[in-house]
Amino acid sequence: MVLIVVAALLLGVLAGFLILAPRDRKSGHTEKAQSDLNDNKEPKTYNKTEVLLHNKRTDCWIIIKNKVYDITSYVEEHPGGDAILAHAGDDSTEGFFGPQHATRVFDMIEDFYIGDLKH
Numbered sequence: 001m002v003l004i005v006v007a008a009l010l011l012g013v014l015a016g017f018l019i020l021a022p023r024d025r026k027s028g029h030t031e032k033a034q035s036d037l038n039d040n041k042e043p044k045t046y047n048k049t050e051v052l053l054h055n056k057r058t059d060c061w062i063i064i065k066n067k068v069y070d071i072t073s074y075v076e077e078h079p080g081g082d083a084i085l086a087h088a089g090d091d092s093t094e095g096f097f098g099p100q101h102a103t104r105v106f107d108m109i110e111d112f113y114i115g116d117l118k119h
Ligand SMILES: *[C@@H]1O[C@H](CO)[C@@H](O)[C@H](O)[C@H]1NC(C)=O
Pocket: 047, 048, 049, 050
């Protein structure tokens, strides 16, 4: 009985990867379309105080290399769990480039880009 449940869970995870894989490739196009759209537009800027307001699980922004990302929709999917919240509303550059992250994470994060940090 337990084995069946475990097998079903594993299948679910596998299916999840199969569904997610093509979406990753597609989002690359979305990104390009967006950067085309933004060509004649300044990127939105936020200061640290504004970013700091979004420091919750249900409203989570992070800063990586002076760029601001709204990762709210990703918090629950993060394979590393709540570690992603350690620097919510704050600079996450160090954790982001930590050894636990494969390089594909560096591409993935661009889907969550919302603007630049005001200096
Ligand atoms: C950041 O922006 C907010 C809203 O525009 C403003 O009220 C605040 O004074 C700014 N803070 C700093 C440190 O510039």
